[in-house]
Amino acid sequence: SQKIEQNSEALNIQEGKTATLTCNYTNYSPAYLQWYRQDPGRGPVFLLLIRENEKEKRKERLKVTFDTTLKQSLFHITASQPADSATYLCALGYSSASKIIFGSGTRLSIRP
Amino acid sequence: EPEVTQTPSHQVTQMGQEVILRCVPISNHLYFYWYRQILGQKVEFLVSFYNNEISEKSEIFDDQFSVERPDGSNFTLKIRSTKLEDSAMYFCASSDPKEQYFGPGTRLTVT
Numbered sequence: 001s002q003k004i005e006q007n008s009e010a011l012n013i014q015e016g017k018t019a020t021l022t023c024n025y026t027n028y029s030p031a032y033l034q035w036y037r038q039d040p041g042r043g044p045v046f047l048l049l050i051r052e053n054e055k056e057k058r059k060e061r062l063k064v065t066f067d068t069t070l071k072q073s074l075f076h077i078t079a080s081q082p083a084d085s086a087t088y089l090c091a092l093g094y095s096s097a098s099k100i101i102f103g104s105g106t107r108l109s110i111r112p
Numbered sequence: 113e114p115e116v117t118q119t120p121s122h123q124v125t126q127m128g129q130e131v132i133l134r135c136v137p138i139s140n141h142l143y144f145y146w147y148r149q150i151l152g153q154k155v156e157f158l159v160s161f162y163n164n165e166i167s168e169k170s171e172i173f174d175d176q177f178s179v180e181r182p183d184g185s186n187f188t189l190k191i192r193s194t195k196l197e198d199s200a201m202y203f204c205a206s207s208d209p210k211e212q213y214f215g216p217g218t219r220l221t222v223t
Contacts, residue, residue: 097209
């Protein structure tokens with residue numbers, strides 16, 4: 001079955017730096033990959049979706065890359081702020097409207 | 113901005129009781145989902161629903177679970193006879209069709 005690994009359970013960085021989170025998967029490549037933010041006790045909030053034929057996607061301070069050869073997606077937050085502190089989840093989808101499979105998440109802390 | 117809503121936010125029930133969790137998906141979405149997250153664990157898929165029928169379900173979604181779209185706006189998850197291990201956050205999501213938007217969740221506590 002598909003296995004998804006998100007680099008570390010927790011990541012602490014200084015405000016203003018770029019945070020880089022990693023999502024690796026095994027086996028077959030997904031049709032698309034989504035990144036979500038989750039705050040404690042809340043539902044996942046959709047951030048970005050990248051398709052298998054796309055290399056990079058950007059939205060404001062967020063950037064996602066997708067390398068199907070490495071079976072990896074990188075998620076970057078530039079000019080990080082304490083308000084960016086949350087758990088970030090990657091999720092893989094294999095066909096339109098299918099279920100998505102979540103990784104266990106990386107808890108990001110931005111210190112002032 | 114349109115959003116998925118869920119009620120109640122917290123439900124406490126006794127083992128063996130039936131619960132119904134309610135969701136109002138985003139109005140122009142056609143695909144609906146339920147996921148759950150046990151405390152400290154990953155978000156897990158339960159079931160997807162399209163065109164008034166289940167399109168996919170996981171091993172977790174056994175005969176104790178059912179879903180329904182009783183009218184044009186609500187989407188419900190019923191657990192017939194709750195067990196202690198059903199305690200979790202339950203999230204409803206909707207999509208059209210790729211990006212899935214999640215509700216705030218219902219925290220179900222089974223005692």
